[in-house]
Structures are given as C-alpha cells and as structure tokens.
Amino acid sequence: MSRPPHARESVLDAFEAILIDDGERSATLDATARAAGVSKGGLLYHFGSKEALEAGLIERLGRLVDVDIEAITTAPEGPVAYFLRSSAMQNDPLDRALIATSRLAQGGNAAASATVREVRLRWEDALRPHTKDATALDLVMLVSDGLYFNNALEGGSVPGPVPEGAAMDALIALVEGATKR
Amino acid sequence: MSRPPHARESVLDAFEAILIDDGERSATLDATARAAGVSKGGLLYHFGSKEALEAGLIERLGRLVDVDIEAITTAPEGPVAYFLRSSAMQNDPLDRALIATSRLAQGGNAAASATVREVRLRWEDALRPHTKDATALDLVMLVSDGLYFNNALEGGSVPGPVPEGAAMDALIALVEGATKR
C-alpha cells in the first residue's frame, strides 16, 4: 500500500529496539518517544494509545512474514536450509520484529500471541512439502524455535550459544539428513 | 540447608505463577502479595526488595537444576530421551522456575540471564558424553530450547504445538537416531 510516514516507522523501530534490548517493562511510551527523537505527545499523534503502538508492531511483523514465506519457497539452497539459517539471524528486520512481538505475547498481549502462533503455522505449511513426515517437520520447527529462543534471550548483546559458520552448516546437514523428503 | 519458612515459599510460588501466566510487567509486589495471601508489607518482610524477590526465584531454579542433573545422568530410558521428554513438561517445578526466570532475564535482570545460560551449560555437560559429536549435541539442545520456547509462549493456558504422546516418542526416536553416541 502507500508507504507509511517516516515518523511512524522511526517510532516502531525504537519501540522494537527497546523491547528486544531491555524487555517489555522498559518499553514505555516515554522511553520509546525519547529513543525515536519525538515527544510523548508527538508519538501519541501517530499511535493513539499503547495498544495501537503494539498493534503497529504486530502489523509490521505480518508484512515481513509475507515476504519471508516467498523467500523460503524459492530459496536456491532449499527451503529447510534457508529457513534454519535465517532463524539464527539476529539483525534481520523480520527476526527483530518476531522477537519483539514475542515479548509482547509473553506480556499478555493476545493479538501478539495469536500472530506468533499464526506465523509458526505459515512456516510449517511452507516447509511441509519439503519434509518427509510430521515428525521430521516437528524437528525442523523445534530447531528453528530453539535458535529464536537463544537469540531472544540475549537481546542481541552477548553472543549466545547459537551455532555459526561451519557449526551451522553441520547442523543444517544433520537436520536435512534426518528430515529431507 | 535448613528448609525455608513456608510463607517465603508461598510468595515465590505466587511470583512464579504470575510471571508465567501474565508476564513480567504484571508480576508486581502488590499482585504477588495478593496471590500469596499476604500484604505487601508482609511480603517485604521476607524479601526486602523486588530485587531480593527475583534473587529468591533464581536461587530456587539453581536448587532444582542440581536435582535434575542427577536425574538426567541416571535416567533408565537414557539421558537424551529423558532430557527431551522433561523439556516438554509444563507443570514440573523445574520447568516453571526456568520459564519464570527466563522472563526475568528478558526483562533485563542480569543475574537471571547468567543463570539461564549457566543452566544450559550444565545440561550440555551432562549430555555431551551421550552424543556423538558437537553438532549432535547442538541439535539436542536446540530441540530442547524449542520445546521450552513453545511452553513459555503460551504460559500454560493454550495447548501449544509441542508434540505429545506418540508424536513425542517419534521425535525422540528421530533425534536419538541422528545424535546417539
């Protein structure tokens, strides 16, 4: 659609960053406005309430997932390898939106919970044709969840226990060997 | 050591439950005191500050992990199978303490982050002799993380996408086939 005003996007960026780095409790309107370089009143012009701000982030996640589903199905290295590799990315816009939305979900935001669950279902649907059975699909999804979980724990600061480089290649090979259709 | 007074434990139970069910933001001294059936002043007699309350929960997690490490190494069905099965348990005291502590970690509590990371390392150490190489160990740990992540997302209310019964048996068999020493 018509691209949203830049101020709105800066506010969403700031809100997302605080959620990831400092957690839900720190992601106040005040802190978000400060980080985005606007006043609280300015922020509330674009998002009429805290709930509206949260809804804005959830919407952004939805848009990014649309693009990702397309990328998964057309990835040259194959959907499973692409999916696992991208699950371990920490500064991809999609991953940031997902981790931030997970924080909202854990804070009791029902729409955020529903969206995170729905995203997971869309990924499952995209990968199902490329795994040999339901158990194999479970395995791929759980490894991906594990990679996200570890990224989410550190918030981007400390290097977590997520495999990188050759270790990630080996992991992908092992999972593909056990799951590929 | 000498078992802690019962009031302290009730307060910790209440704090843990609110963290899991409603998130960090809802886990206030007021809400915790109410759920534990004491006044805020009464709570603050046992835990002198919010930080002390959080430290109490983190300590509890440490004690429960000590017991779990012992159970993992002596499990009749084997360490990996036991470990994965127990990672999907939602109302085990250990799993509740871990999920609650993860919430604190995501809220920026450094001690909680350090403890969660340390717990993961202790599990890795216990499982390393029973997996064929580093990649296999990564796989087992990530599947376990994925199971926790899904439990943590729902907070115990909605039945999540975690495999149960025969599906869990099949998953364990698949992981063991790919990882067993």
Place this chain on the structure above:
DNA sequence: GTCTATATACAGATAGAC
C-alpha cells in the same frame, strides 16, 4: 511476623498551544 498508611516516582493518556 504481619499489618496499614504514606512517600516518591513514573506509567498511560488528555488538552490545548504553536
């Protein structure tokens, strides 16, 4: 050991100037 009452800070939100 547990309570009530209170101090202080900060959250989300509104009103209205510019």
Place this chain on the structure above:
DNA sequence: GTCTATCTGTATATAGAC
C-alpha cells in the same frame, strides 16, 4: 504534525502500629 503541561492510576519502598 509536534510540542508542553497536567490529570490519574499504580509501582516500589519506608515507617511504624499490632
């Protein structure tokens, strides 16, 4: 479209009675 000022609720924490 963005600001300041302000209202109202609620958080953590302290003081002191019982």
